[in-house]
Amino acid sequence: MSATGWIRERFAGPTPGAAPGTTGTWPRTALALPFIGMALVVALDYVSNTEVTVEPALTAVPALAAVVSRRTWYPLAIGLCTEAVAFLMAAYSDSLGESVHSATVFAVVLVAAIGWVSATLRLRQEKALADAQLVASIARRVLLRPVPERVGTVRAAVHYEAAAAHARIGGDLYEVVNTRHGVRAVVGDVRGKGLGAVETAAAVLGAFREAAHQEPALDRVAGWLAVSLDRALHENDHPGVEEEFVTLVLIGVRPDGTAEIVNCGHPSPLLLRGTEPVRPLELAETVPPLGVLDPVDVRPPVHKVPLRQGDRVLLFTDGVIEARDRAGVFYPLAERLPHCADGRPEDVLRRLHEDVVRHVGRQLGDDAAMLLLQYDPLGPGAHVPHQNGLLAHPRS
Numbered sequence: 001m002s003a004t005g006w007i008r009e010r011f012a013g014p015t016p017g018a019a020p021g022t023t024g025t026w027p028r029t030a031l032a033l034p035f036i037g038m039a040l041v042v043a044l045d046y047v048s049n050t051e052v053t054v055e056p057a058l059t060a061v062p063a064l065a066a067v068v069s070r071r072t073w074y075p076l077a078i079g080l081c082t083e084a085v086a087f088l089m090a091a092y093s094d095s096l097g098e099s100v101h102s103a104t105v106f107a108v109v110l111v112a113a114i115g116w117v118s119a120t121l122r123l124r125q126e127k128a129l130a131d132a133q134l135v136a137s138i139a140r141r142v143l144l145r146p147v148p149e150r151v152g153t154v155r156a157a158v159h160y161e162a163a164a165a166h167a168r169i170g171g172d173l174y175e176v177v178n179t180r181h182g183v184r185a186v187v188g189d190v191r192g193k194g195l196g197a198v199e200t201a202a203a204v205l206g207a208f209r210e211a212a213h214q215e216p217a218l219d220r221v222a223g224w225l226a227v228s229l230d231r232a233l234h235e236n237d238h239p240g241v242e243e244e245f246v247t248l249v250l251i252g253v254r255p256d257g258t259a260e261i262v263n264c265g266h267p268s269p270l271l272l273r274g275t276e277p278v279r280p281l282e283l284a285e286t287v288p289p290l291g292v293l294d295p296v297d298v299r300p301p302v303h304k305v306p307l308r309q310g311d312r313v314l315l316f317t318d319g320v321i322e323a324r325d326r327a328g329v330f331y332p333l334a335e336r337l338p339h340c341a342d343g344r345p346e347d348v349l350r351r352l353h354e355d356v357v358r359h360v361g362r363q364l365g366d367d368a369a370m371l372l373l374q375y376d377p378l379g380p381g382a383h384v385p386h387q388n389g390l391l392a393h394p395r396s
Contacts, residue, residue: 066115079112157345171197188248203232245291319368
């Protein structure tokens with residue numbers, strides 16, 4: 001077994017895509033289509049009463065076999081069957097010695113060979129894609145760790161969608177940690193895409209996971225991230241690194257229920273409180289994205305909002321609010337959020353994502369991340385066991 005196969009079995013399960021023995025996106029019954037095609041050509045030739053030969057139409061049969069099957073041998077087997085049918089048709093119409101029959105036989109062999117080559121290359125590409133998806137999945141688990149359903153005094157859920165259909169990871173970042181200063185979370189967006197954006201996101205997340213525990217003040221956490229980002233940008237040498245920056249919003253929920261917010265050029269979080277209208281948590285004063293100013297000049301103000309039981313704060317990246325429909329209309333997140341707000345945080349984000357996709361009508365053109373925090377403190381006497389470095393609370 002290859003190293004990739006060993007990793008896949010233990011970490012990621014089966015290879016993405018169709019399982020062996022299936023026909024990819026085609027149902028198994030599609031394997032009968034080449035035989036149906038042969039039968040139609042034979043029937044048409046019989047109906048024409050040898051006045052017009054339709055034998056050359058048989059060349060399409062092995063090509064169809066290469067389309068509907070993931071087995072490399074299937075186009076060759078169908079090619080042999082097609083050759084037999086071609087000789088039977090030529091014998092029936094007394095055209096064995098004619099050039100049209102010779103040309104058909106040669107064309108069937110050529111198309112069957114091309115079908116075998118194309119099926120082989122397609123399977124190799126599918127395997128390479130599956131391996132790339134495996135690596136991306138593992139990298140995502142390391143970089144963007146799963147968010148527990150409960151972290152400290154909040155319920156949490158996250159939804160992330162990479163712009164590249166098979167990438168599974170991009171330039172958006174998120175994290176939620178439980179510290180002695182309360183629950184702290186970050187949602188950010190790295191300018192750009194590709195591996196360079198992933199490297200930058202990794203640097204910011206690594207710094208946040210350390211600073212969130214060490215710094216008592218949230219604005220000092222932002223300063224720590226600015227220093228780490230500046231160092232990472234100077235160490236990286238990928239194209240466009242000199243123009244990279246990161247927009248992000250930091251939120252901390254203190255044990256007394258006060259939410260502290262620091263915004264560095266990022267879309268404002270939304271507060272959903274009961275039946276009240278959705279309120280953007282906009283700061284009177286903001287700072288530019290990290291990477292624009294010198295780290296010593298990053299001194300963002302801290303905005304404080306007292307939270308009530310059941311209050312929900314939605315943090316998101318611009319891939320959500322900049323999603324446009326075919327008429328160019330942006331997705332109205334603040335307007336649509338109340339219609340999707342029933343149920344658990346993960347249910348809310350799932351419905352929001354489905355609503356965004358319906359609005360756009362196609363795959364999103366940018367990375368999109370959403371993090372929902374619901375203030376839901378536990379009652380006294382609740383058991384709070386330690387797990388994986390975070391405080392894990394029982395569901396209430």
